[in-house]
Amino acid sequence: MTKEEFEQKLRAHPRPVVVDFWAAWCAPCRAIESVLEQLEKEYAGRVDTWKVNADEEIELLRSLHVYGIPTLIAYRDGKDVAKRTGAAPMATLASLFESALTGEPPKKMAPRFADRLLRLGVGLAVISIAVLSGLSGLHWLVAAVGTGIMFTAVYDRCPIWRALTAQFKRTSV
């Protein structure tokens, strides 16, 4: 199948599609198989799943810039809205189906509340140990690591971080 034929097929399809580029020999492809089956059932009638065998469609994969498998691409109205390469947990794969449904790029996964608490607690413990040991010389390094750990609990809510990463994304495009 050529890229044009594939895109024509996508445009003619009435529902959004998540395309799974896979191969029989690929272990990570098998690892996500059951998760994909679950998501197929969950999104039945709203998002369809197509499977493309990477060994049989080498030219198509090349023209779509798919260089690793498993790769999942979410299409809505014939346009790709999200792409992911490699095995991933249920929530990440579900975000691709959501993207196909809404047309929005997948939201970045924020840490769970329990993870935030854990990072804050562990970071605080590391800083406390560094402070209790006298904060001299390389102890500062350990305290800095503790601060970094604490920051990862709240980084996605920090306006300075958001502004900096947005600026970086703009300059790297």
Place this chain on the structure above:
Amino acid sequence: MNPFVKFMASPAGRITRIVAGIVLVALGLLVMHGVGGIIVAIVGLVPLVAGLFDFCVFAPLFGAPMSGPKIRGGK
């Protein structure tokens, strides 16, 4: 999948690594002191950070991916 890697990627394994890391950091900075203490503390930061951010540095040695979710997904 290797049972050791499976355990390390489980919630119990992550907690074990975090606790072991904190113990090593505390041991290095509060008990041992000096350069040796600093080395033990830095070594302790490895399992601590790995457990906290859900990756396993030794998993590739057993032919498994480093990412915890990927290890659990490949069960």
